[in-house]
Amino acid sequence: MGAEKMDRIGSLPEEVLSHILSFLTTKEAAITSILSKRWRNLFTLVPNLDIDDSVFLNPEEGKRERDGILQSFMDFVDRVLALQGDTPIKKFSLKCKTGIDTDRVNRWIRNALQRGVTSLELVLDFPRHGDDSYMYLLPVEMFVSTKLVELSLRSDFGVDWWRGGTNTFLPMLKTLTFESKWILLCDDLEVFLSAFPLLEEFYMADIAWPETDESVSSQSLRKLTIHACGFEDFQNPMSISFDTPNLVYLAYSDYVAADYPKVNLPNLAEALLDFKVTGHQIDLIREPDDEDEVSLRLGNVWKLISGLRNVNKLFISAETLEVSCYFPKRQMFLK
Incomplete structure (x- = not known):
């Protein structure tokens, strides 16, 4: 009976299956690729990406040390984005904390923007350096998106919104959320x-x-x-x-x-x-x-x-x- 139910689900159109997968985190959606040959690349069609490093940083006992896990997480995101190519994306949710390469983070955000993302959620906790002279900078491309409708920024350490973005203009933005004690505006x-x-x-x-x-x-x-x-x-x-x-x-x-x-x-x-x-x-x-x-x-x-x-x-x-x-x-x- 279980196999029959799986066959019924597997026989659904790809558009329906990708919609179902859009309710899962990106890691969970990627795991479905082992179910069968038909499922192998279905997760690459999902229009929503939900990427959370805590899924990797709370591993089962016996997993690799933190540095190895962080590297595994970053490599996973790179692979997912490469497999998806330039397929359109509706929602991109990214949650990252200390230890993640900020240059790669900005590359991921740019990838979503280039693919026409309309809903962008960023939870980024990158602390300043010891001299307080450095704060993580959001990619300039985010300040001039003509597609963004929803934007959410959350950080315990601060968001430097305006630096490099003095020409900001988001003509389609309808919802804006800030949760941070430090939001630097020029x-x-x-x-x-x-x-x-x-x-x-x-x-x-x-x-x-x-x-x-x-x-x-x-x-x-x-x-x-x-x-x-x-x-x-x-x-x-x-x-x-x-x-x-x-x-x-x-x-x-x-x-x-x-x-x-x-x-x-x-x-x-x-x-x-x-x-x-x-x-x-x-x-x-x-x-x-x-x-x-x-x-x-x-x-x-x-x-x-x-x-x-x-x-x-x-x-x-x-x-x-x-x-x-x-x-x-x-x-x-x-x-």
Whole structure:
């Protein structure tokens, strides 16, 4: 019965089989090549590649040492890409950590871009060198792709997005995800977002703002999520503006900024707010130099909240309510 079921599966069209294999990791899909002669090269037709070095770095007992495993992983990826040739690819997911040759990583990414990848997920944890002068650089070709629709970047050690990419323009990008404490941008956020004219979803997590004035400005953006971790030893953000007239969803977790000079959110339907105060702000509250300074550094949060007047759903964290207790009473009413 088992053989009959296998025969039934094996008799399916190649397009169906390759679609089934697309739900597996690339290593699992490659293993199916031993099933029979017909399956030998089917995995090379899979339009999705899911490459994860942890599959190799958690081997069964008795396997080779780490260096040998890393080399085996890199050779495996090279072979897979060589076997696939220039067949089109839809999604490329790459998860790599310390020890992988970054030049080869960039070659793999370029390969996916040249084959018209539309969804690119990169989880790359390459630490800086001891002098902090080096950070892994993404390939320049990624900054000018005319095919990318979804892009996700995650790293514990940082992403140098903009270096070498000052001419960035991704005309088809609709979803952008950042999860990293260190994201180096050559220009401010407003200029950065202008490189994505069709962007609809922007997700930033575990980020720390630079000590500058920032503006989230986009005519196309519909969903925005900001989870800023910040650093207790730093001042709170300088100022943050929101000029996103078509935004319908906002999730915003951050330290209270000194000011929110522009809040243009006329179509916002749902908002989640989670504000915190820095140690410096608490010191001002406990021992203010003068009352106006406290008002300036805390009261301006109501400029943002007043801009949410059209929302249907508003979720406010308990910490945000606690922060609101610091505000002067005259600023605690929405206008």
